[in-house]
Amino acid sequence: MANVTAIYFSPTGNSEKSVMAIANAISQEVTKVDLTASAEAPQMQFGADDIVVIGGPVYGGRIVKAAMARMTGLKGEGTPCIIVASYGNRHYDDALVEMKDALTEAGFVIAGAAAPIGRHTFGEIQVDRPNADDLAETAEFAKKVMEKIASGGDIEAFEIPGNRPYKDGGNGGKFRPLTSDDCVNCGLCKKKCPMAAIADDNKTIDDDLCISCFRCIRKCPVKAKNIDTPAYNSFAEGFTEKLKERRENEFYF
Numbered sequence: 001m002a003n004v005t006a007i008y009f010s011p012t013g014n015s016e017k018s019v020m021a022i023a024n025a026i027s028q029e030v031t032k033v034d035l036t037a038s039a040e041a042p043q044m045q046f047g048a049d050d051i052v053v054i055g056g057p058v059y060g061g062r063i064v065k066a067a068m069a070r071m072t073g074l075k076g077e078g079t080p081c082i083i084v085a086s087y088g089n090r091h092y093d094d095a096l097v098e099m100k101d102a103l104t105e106a107g108f109v110i111a112g113a114a115a116p117i118g119r120h121t122f123g124e125i126q127v128d129r130p131n132a133d134d135l136a137e138t139a140e141f142a143k144k145v146m147e148k149i150a151s152g153g154d155i156e157a158f159e160i161p162g163n164r165p166y167k168d169g170g171n172g173g174k175f176r177p178l179t180s181d182d183c184v185n186c187g188l189c190k191k192k193c194p195m196a197a198i199a200d201d202n203k204t205i206d207d208d209l210c211i212s213c214f215r216c217i218r219k220c221p222v223k224a225k226n227i228d229t230p231a232y233n234s235f236a237e238g239f240t241e242k243l244k245e246r247r248e249n250e251f252y253f
C-alpha cells in the first residue's frame with residue numbers, strides 16, 4: 001500500500017475538504033501538510049511508492065501565488081500525484097495546467113486532476129459547497145484514478161483544460177477586512193492569517209500582504225472581522241447574481 005500525503009493551501013477550507021476526500025478515499029492513513037499555516041515552503045522528497053494529493057484555490061483563473069510558492073520545495077521521483085484546483089463557481093481557467101506543469105517539472109507524474117466547486121470567498125455563491133454529495137463524487141474520482149494506476153499503462157495520458165501561456169492571475173483581491181468594536185482581542189485572526197498580514201493590534205492589515213482570502217472573517221469567533229462596506233456589499237450582490245447558475249465538479253484522469 002502506498003504512503004498517501006495530502007498537501008493543501010486552503011484559507012477558507014474548501015481545498016482542504018476536497019484534497020482530504022481524495023486522500024481518505026485512497027487510504028485511511030494520510031499524512032497532512034497544511035501550507036496555509038506557514039509561509040515556509042516545506043522541503044519534501046517523495047518516491048515512486050508515495051501518492052501525493054495537492055490542492056489550492058483558484059484566484060483569477062490561476063492557483064493563488066502564495067500556494068504555488070509554498071509548493072516549490074516538493075520533489076517527486078516518478079511519484080503519482082492528484083492535483084486539485086478548488087474554485088468558486090466561475091471557472092478555474094489555467095489553474096490545473098499551471099499546477100500540472102510545475103509539479104511535472106518537480107518530478108511528479110500527474111495521474112488525475114480535479115476542479116471541485118467550493119463556496120466563493122465573495123458574495124453568497126454556492127455557500128454549502130463542497131457538500132456531502134460533492135465530496136462523495138470527489139472520493140469516487142479518487143477510486144477511479146487508483147484503478148487506473150493499478151491497471152498499469154501510461155497514467156499521464158489524458159488532457160486537462162487550460163491554456164499556455166497562462167492568463168494573468170493568482171493575485172489576491174482588493175478587499176481588506178475591517179474589525180468591529182465586538183473584537184475581544186483573542187488574536188485568532190492574526191494567528192491564522194496565511195500571509196501574516198494582521199498587526200499585533202489584531203486590526204491593522206498590511207495592504208501589500210493581504211490577499212483578501214477572508215480566512216480572518218470566517219475564523220473570528222465573535223464575527224468582529226467583517227467586510228461590511230457599501231462598496232463591498234454592492235459588488236457582492238451583483239457578483240452573486242452573476243454567478244448564481246450552479247456549475248458541476250469536473251474531473252480528469
Ligand SMILES: Cc1cc2nc3c(=O)[nH]c(=O)nc-3n(C[C@H](O)[C@H](O)[C@H](O)COP(=O)(O)O)c2cc1C
Binds near residue numbers: 014056092121214
Ligand atoms: C481574490 C480571489 C479570487 C478568486 N478568483 C476566482 C476565480 O477566478 N474563479 C473562481 O471560480 N473562484 C475564484 N475565487 C473563489 C475561490 O477559488 C473559492 O472560493 C475556493 O473554493 C476557495 O478555496 P479555499 O476554501 O481552499 O480557500 C476567488 C477568490 C478570491 C479570494
Ligand code: SF4
Binds near residue numbers: 179182225
Ligand atoms: S479573531 Fe475576532 S475577536 Fe479575535 S482578535 Fe481577531 S477580530 Fe478580534
Ligand code: SF4
Binds near residue numbers: 193205209
Ligand atoms: S488579513 Fe487578508 S490575508 Fe490575512 S486572513 Fe484576513 S483576508 Fe486573509
